[in-house]
Amino acid sequence: MNPVEAAVRWLNDPLNWTNPGGVLDRLGEHLSMSAAAVALGCLIAWPIGLWLGHTGRGGGLVVLVANVTLAIPTLALLTILPLTFLGFGRPSVVAALAVFAVPPLLANAYTGVRQADPEARDAARGMGFSGWQLLRRVELPLAVPYLAAGFRTAAVQVVATAALASFVNGGGLGQIIRAGFGLDIAAGGGQILAGGALVAGLAVLVELVLALVERVATPRPLRAGRRRANRRAADAVAGG
Amino acid sequence: MSFRLSYRADPGNPWFSWQYVRDNSDTILAAVREHASLTARAVLIAALVALPLAVAAYWFRSLAGPILAFTGVLYTIPSLALFAFVAPYLGIGAVTVLSVVVLYALLVIVRNAVAGLNQVPPEVREAAEGMGYGRWGRLFRIELPLALPGILTGLRLATVSTVALVTVGVVIGRGGLGQLIFAGFQNNFYKAQIMTGTLLCVLLALALDVVLAGVGRLLTPWLRRGSAA
Numbered sequence: 431m432n433p434v435e436a437a438v439r440w441l442n443d444p445l446n447w448t449n450p451g452g453v454l455d456r457l458g459e460h461l462s463m464s465a466a467a468v469a470l471g472c473l474i475a476w477p478i479g480l481w482l483g484h485t486g487r488g489g490g491l492v493v494l495v496a497n498v499t500l501a502i503p504t505l506a507l508l509t510i511l512p513l514t515f516l517g518f519g520r521p522s523v524v525a526a527l528a529v530f531a532v533p534p535l536l537a538n539a540y541t542g543v544r545q546a547d548p549e550a551r552d553a554a555r556g557m558g559f560s561g562w563q564l565l566r567r568v569e570l571p572l573a574v575p576y577l578a579a580g581f582r583t584a585a586v587q588v589v590a591t592a593a594l595a596s597f598v599n600g601g602g603l604g605q606i607i608r609a610g611f612g613l614d615i616a617a618g619g620g621q622i623l624a625g626g627a628l629v630a631g632l633a634v635l636v637e638l639v640l641a642l643v644e645r646v647a648t649p650r651p652l653r654a655g656r657r658r659a660n661r662r663a664a665d666a667v668a669g670g
Numbered sequence: 671m672s673f674r675l676s677y678r679a680d681p682g683n684p685w686f687s688w689q690y691v692r693d694n695s696d697t698i699l700a701a702v703r704e705h706a707s708l709t710a711r712a713v714l715i716a717a718l719v720a721l722p723l724a725v726a727a728y729w730f731r732s733l734a735g736p737i738l739a740f741t742g743v744l745y746t747i748p749s750l751a752l753f754a755f756v757a758p759y760l761g762i763g764a765v766t767v768l769s770v771v772v773l774y775a776l777l778v779i780v781r782n783a784v785a786g787l788n789q790v791p792p793e794v795r796e797a798a799e800g801m802g803y804g805r806w807g808r809l810f811r812i813e814l815p816l817a818l819p820g821i822l823t824g825l826r827l828a829t830v831s832t833v834a835l836v837t838v839g840v841v842i843g844r845g846g847l848g849q850l851i852f853a854g855f856q857n858n859f860y861k862a863q864i865m866t867g868t869l870l871c872v873l874l875a876l877a878l879d880v881v882l883a884g885v886g887r888l889l890t891p892w893l894r895r896g897s898a899a
Contacts, residue, residue, distance in 0.1 A: 506867070506868035512859075513861055607751070634743070
């Protein structure tokens with residue numbers, strides 16, 4: 431039996447879905463820890479990014495954060511954090527994942543505020559807006575497309591990385607793949623492939639859904655520039 | 671108070687230990703060597719695949735969208751899932767790690783190379799055409815050299831992320847330094863081993879990045895002369 435047939439057979443077995451530790455359990459774990467990590471990342475990165483963008487300082491810091499986190503292996507954070515005060519279990523996994531959500535969120539918040547039309551900023555200043563009002567009523571709304579793009583990048587990244595939580599028995603869909611590798615390639619090939627399809631499918635699904643959310647979240651007048659914003663936002667991370 | 675002091679002085683499981691490094695230098699060096707060689711081979715293969723793709727995307731505008739979309743989808747697929755797709759066919763070994771890592775590195779290299787090629791000024795292109803350069807001559811003598819900064823940026827980013835990604839290879843037992851980290855975790859959470867593996871990973875990424883930056887400086891002397899003068 432080739433691996434694809436075995437994978438289809440594995441996925442077709444209802445018990446593989448409903449058993450304790452089955453696909454549905456793992457999916458719930460995967461989504462809940464990803465959501466917590468993205469939320470934590472937003473709480474940390476957005477205020478800092480918006481403030482740095484508002485003051486126009488710290489561009490170097492944003493780049494530095496992006497480059498440093500690129501070099502840190504996920505596996506290292508996943509194994510180190512449980513040994514610190516965070517302890518074993520959910521909090522350390524969520525913290526490790528949040529670290530990888532921060533760079534895209536931070537870079538996009540920063541870029542989003544920086545790219546706000548200087549004329550709009552001047553006009554707001556001329557109308558007597560304080561720095562805080564300027565940030566909240568002019569720069570923040572104009573940065574929404576970037577924030578949404580950053581959110582999408584970060585969420586997809588976290589959902590993808592959450593599969594690695596299985597290395598430290600942190601749960602999630604990656605657990606299915608790991609269990610398959612634990613069997614043996616010949617015996618577990620189907621399960622490995624099925625787990626891979628589930629993880630990849632979830633990542634692509636999240637990407638598509640958030641692309642839709644991003645479109646809805648972007649006010650109509652800003653939509654024309656959306657593609658450009660996306661590309662620049664992506665460059666802000668990758669070209670970092 | 672006394673409890674805290676004894677806890678601090680606890681010699682059982684320090685975060686870093688020179689003695690561990692000395693006693694296990696063979697294992698550590700082997701892991702570094704495997705990690706470095708996997709990374710170097712992966713980036714080399716990725717560059718050999720990605721650059722022709724980038725040139726194709728640059729020459730034929732209609733191909734640019736599909737090529738970037740295809741590498742983008744590969745990049746979206748989680749690394750563990752890619753291992754799961756590849757391992758049942760290629761088995762457990764360096765080839766599997768290499769192919770996964772290469773697929774990942776493609777996007778970064780292609781995107782930066784295309785950006786670099788697109789930055790070649792049109793007047794330069796026209797001048798080259800007027801001097802009688804053919805399509806290939808123009809590519810190798812004019813466009814690729816001018817796109818070098820972009821290409822090198824892509825290679826550096828790909829190298830750094832590849833060093834981090836190779837550690838995921840522990841899932842099939844070929845993770846280089848990841849093997850060290852993971853074994854430390856499974857061995858009663860031996861912090862010194864985990865930390866050594868992590869530090870060496872980051873240092874390896876940094877070292878390779880510096881080497882590539884140096885190569886870039888040597889290959890693009892005109893950029894330096896401009897700023898020095």
